[in-house]
Amino acid sequence: MTVLVTGARGNIGSRVVTGLHAAGRQVRATARDLATLSVPEGVQTARLDLTEDDVAADNPTAFAEALKDVDTVFLYATRTTAAPFLKAAHAAGVRHIVFLSSPASYEAAEFRGPIGRIHRAAEQDLAASGLDHTILYPSWLATNARRDWGAAIRARKPVELPYPAAQCVPIHPDDVAEVAVDLLLPDNATHRGRMQVLTGPASMRLDEAVAAIGAGLGRPIPVREISREAALARREPWMAAEILESLLDSAAAAVGRPAPITNTVERITGHPARPLSTWVAENRTDF
Numbered sequence: 001m002t003v004l005v006t007g008a009r010g011n012i013g014s015r016v017v018t019g020l021h022a023a024g025r026q027v028r029a030t031a032r033d034l035a036t037l038s039v040p041e042g043v044q045t046a047r048l049d050l051t052e053d054d055v056a057a058d059n060p061t062a063f064a065e066a067l068k069d070v071d072t073v074f075l076y077a078t079r080t081t082a083a084p085f086l087k088a089a090h091a092a093g094v095r096h097i098v099f100l101s102s103p104a105s106y107e108a109a110e111f112r113g114p115i116g117r118i119h120r121a122a123e124q125d126l127a128a129s130g131l132d133h134t135i136l137y138p139s140w141l142a143t144n145a146r147r148d149w150g151a152a153i154r155a156r157k158p159v160e161l162p163y164p165a166a167q168c169v170p171i172h173p174d175d176v177a178e179v180a181v182d183l184l185l186p187d188n189a190t191h192r193g194r195m196q197v198l199t200g201p202a203s204m205r206l207d208e209a210v211a212a213i214g215a216g217l218g219r220p221i222p223v224r225e226i227s228r229e230a231a232l233a234r235r236e237p238w239m240a241a242e243i244l245e246s247l248l249d250s251a252a253a254a255v256g257r258p259a260p261i262t263n264t265v266e267r268i269t270g271h272p273a274r275p276l277s278t279w280v281a282e283n284r285t286d287f
C-alpha cells in the first residue's frame with residue numbers, strides 16, 4: 001500500500017517524502033503543479049489540488065486517481081474545506097491521516113483569527129470523516145526565520161520586529177517530518193490517534209532568535225523595533241492582511257511569556273529536538 005503526501009514540495013512535506021522513501025514505504029508525492037516537484041527516484045507523483053472547483057462541488061471522484069491503493073495520508077491545511085478530500089479518502093479505503101495543524105487552532109490569541117479557523121475547520125472535518133487521524137501541532141517553524149527575515153539579513157539591513165520580546169520555540173522542520181514519518185509507517189500505532197504537540201528545545205524572544213542566526217553566520221544582525229502599524233504597512237503581497245493581523249496578535253500575546261515546551265519529539269523519534277542553531281548551520285547560505 002501507498003502513503004499519499006500532500007504538499008510534497010513544502011518544507012515539511014518534502015522531508016516527509018524523503019523520510020518515508022528512506023524507510024522503504026511506497027510514496028505518492030503530490031503537488032498542484034507537478035512541474036515544480038522533484039522527488040527521489042522510485043517515488044510516485046500525482047497532481048492534487050485540494051481546493052479545485054469540482055472538489056468544492058463535493059465530487060469525491062476528483063481525487064480517486066491520486067488515492068488509488070493509498071492507506072495513509074499526510075495532509076496540509078488549505079483555506080477551503082477538507083471534507084470532499086476526506087470523503088474520497090474514506091471511499092478509497094484510507095485508514096489513517098496525519099494532519100499538519102497549528103497551535104493557532106487552540107491558542108487564545110489566534111483562536112478566532114483566520115489561521116485558527118482554517119486549522120480548526122480541517123480538524124472538525126477530520127472528526128466528522130470517521131477516519132482515524134493524528135493531529136500535529138508544531139511550534140514556531142524555524143523556516144519562518146528565512147521567510148520573514150531572510151531578505152533583510154541577506155541585504156545586511158536590520159531585521160524589523162514589531163514585538164521583539166515575543167517568545168517563540170523554534171522547531172526544526174526535520175523534527176516535525178520525523179514525527180510525521182513515524183506516525184505514517186505501517187503497524188506503528190503507538191502514538192497515533194491523538195493530538196501531538198511538538199516543540200523545539202527552548203523558548204526564546206524573537207530578537208534572541210535573530211541573534212542566534214547572527215551567531216551562526218558569524219556576524220551580529222541588527223534588530224529594529226517597529227510599530228504594529230509599520231509592520232502592517234510593510235506587509236508582503238503574498239501574505240493576506242488578515243493573516244498578518246493574526247500573526248501580530250499572536251506575537252503581542254507572547255511578549256514576555258515563555259512558550260510551552262514538550263518532550264513529544266524525543267518521545268516519538270528517540271532523540272532530543274534539534275536547537276535553532278542546527279537549522280541555522282544547515283541553512284547559512286540562505287542568509
Ligand SMILES: NC(=O)c1ccc[n+]([C@@H]2O[C@H](COP(=O)([O-])OP(=O)(O)OC[C@H]3O[C@@H](n4cnc5c(N)ncnc54)[C@H](OP(=O)(O)O)[C@@H]3O)[C@@H](O)[C@H]2O)c1
Nearest residue numbers: 007009010011012031032049050051076101102138140141
Ligand atoms: N509557520 C509556522 O510557524 C507554523 C506553525 C505551526 C503549524 N504550521 C503549519 O505548517 C504549514 C507550513 O508548513 P511548510 O513550511 O511545510 O509549508 P510550505 O513549505 O509553505 O508548503 C505548503 C504546502 O501546502 C501545499 N498546498 C497549499 N495549498 C494546497 C492545495 N490547495 N492543494 C494541495 N496542496 C496545497 C503546497 O503545495 P504546492 O506545492 O502545490 O504549492 C505546499 O507544498 C502552515 O501552513 C501551517 O499549516 C506552521
